[in-house]
Amino acid sequence: MQKRKGKISILAILALLITLFAPLPFDAQATQAANALDASENVTIDAYSAWDSNAVYLANDVVSYNGNDYRAKWWTQGDVPGETDVWELVPPSNGEYPVWSSSKAYVGNDIVSYNDQLYKAKWWTLGEIPGIAAVWELISGNPNPNPNPNPNPNPGGPNEPPITGDFKVVGYYPSWEPDKIGTIQYQNLTHINYAFAIPTNDGSLLPLENPAAATQIIQTAHANNVKVLLAVGGWSYNGTPLENTFMAATSTPQKVTQFGDAIIAMAKQYGFDGVDMDWEHPRSDGSSKQQYESLMVYLSQELKKENMLLTAAVLSGVTPEGIIYWDAAAHTNAVINAVDWFNVMAYDGGDGDRHSTYDFAVLSAKYWKETRNMPAEKVVLGVPFYGRPSWAPYRDILQANPNAYNTDISMINGMEAHYNGIPTIERKTQYALDNLGGVMIWELTQDTTNLDKSLLQAIGNKVRAQSN
Template identity: 65%
Template sequence: MNIKAEKSGTNFKVAGYYPSWEPEKTDRIQYDNLTHINYSFAIPTVNGSLLPLNNPDTAEKIIKQAHKEGVKVLLVVGGWSYQDIPLEATFMEATDTHEKVTKLGNAIIDMAKQYGFDGVDIDWEHPRMEGSSRKQYEELMLYLKGEVDKNQLLLTAAVLSGVTAEGEAIPDTFAQTDTVLGILDWVHVMAYDGGDGIRHSSYEFAVNSAKYWIDTRKMPKEKVVLGVPFYARPSWSAYSDILSRDSDGYNKDVFRNGEVEDYYNGIPTIREKTKWALEHAGGIMIWELSQDTKEDDKSLLRAIGDTVKKQL
């Protein structure tokens, strides 16, 4: 059984980000356990253009196979940094005039159409309340909305958790204005990186993050997709690397490497987050698919898929 809306009678989404810099790990993509793949990243430039897509052959390969299996693929624009330089300033300069907004918006749509993507995910990290950031972000998103509608494409965005690991509000989340939230098909809530150690992505942090967007920002729960990490902090090790050092790591949330405690989400926590999302949100998002293990019985994505199939 595949997790597909047309087969399951639900719109529950399982959306996995796939990094363009890992062309050799596409065998870790379990199409039967996904509804959407987010190909990351298209990189903006300060003049309102996009750099050529990284590993376009990989993108085309993923899109071809995904479409065969009823999975949609989105083009992700942005990310935290490019060549170790944060992209926030690039986004600001790329959208500081109406002409640049139009140029960047058209470049994004053109790239999506060129490769056959089914939509666009904007990962501007992060629009802010201060200065003109909020206004420029909103202008870009409104322009994109008009263009995606013309081309029958999806428009989504990666968003902050909304609260800290301690449950405190993050003011810059309001830079995602009600206007922007209203035009998006859904948001991908980055309910991870709350900090190092246990603050990284606990169950409580995940629930509070999703509830912020649903309860405080009044988004329909179907439009809130809860993000889960496939990596540990503080080491940033992939889940698959954790298992290579601890064969029982799939059943835990912490790996002790000498004096360092590395926190991540093992299968039990991933299952509990998925169960919560099935009842209270619109889906599960993964950063990122190449970090999963190829061992089927220890795979985090397989655990998500099995949980969804049992509950739908």
């Protein structure tokens, strides 16, 4: 029995050896090779050894440190990669670092690309813009530095002069769109309103949303001779109308002063050139009208001491049929005298063709200029960069219909959108050039970046043509 078992064992071993060393069929070879490749993809290999403070490194030695690779320029020992000039950053294998995103959180030593420059985070950060916020440091030895500190020096076109003269082109920029500040056409603007600083019941303001974006806009705007105002309020905040908040914030003379001082303090803190009040809307009855007037008069006298502007977004004044809004009278003569100008919201007259026609714009302008005897230079005509009832931005309407720039009605998502195409925008701009002090836009990010079809570019072209 034992001898028989020994023979069987020897035969089994021989069979196994034959199986292992026999050539595989082609399909089996391919399957084995594929499995080997899959396995290799799951293996993590450290391309470079970790930096050692005790080791000596020579020129072109590469080490890994804090998730990045560094190459020595010359002999070094103990010099920390990323902190001394002897080390230069080695780019990823594809040569590109991730582009900074305002919605992504970064931790210390994370590296991003922004405006063609590389920045390293010093600590945890979210939404703070590289090159502006102290949390980011510019990495030395950047292979593609941007010699121009202005990230968007002439976005209106390659050889276009800025808008000059007294005619105003005012664009609102929403604080909730920090990723789009690089699309601002500074050459086609004279003023930007950063929207919004949010009031509180106790007569103060919430912290400014995306302050780094505001700082970047102010810096670039000033480099292009454009002024930036802090817009306060708006229709609502987090779905709640702000009318009652404004009422509470100005309910006593003491709170009017406190609220006004808080607004001015924030404007000065960030370097804004003035304040745009967006109380939507003071009423002609009750105490609303007087509280609004008291606030505006106080802001005017205090801002003038600082050589800063005061403007206000106001009702169209009339319906699309020309019927006067009762509450338009809440913007009293004292307020008209206090402001540098009104941004007249000559839109949202209703859905469809009631939204913002040329005729509606003219009726709105005439109410403030003729019925209210407001100086023409203080009337700035508002135009929309969106449609109703879809509320779609012009850029989305244009994407749905590439010819939307040449008309005022287009279909988007199965809905008919009424908006202002280039011909109507040009016609309104010409009316304002002939009769008023400027045009205002709600809001800049809703425009297209295609300058051939851009509404703001059309405004800029019309204004420059008038001044030539």
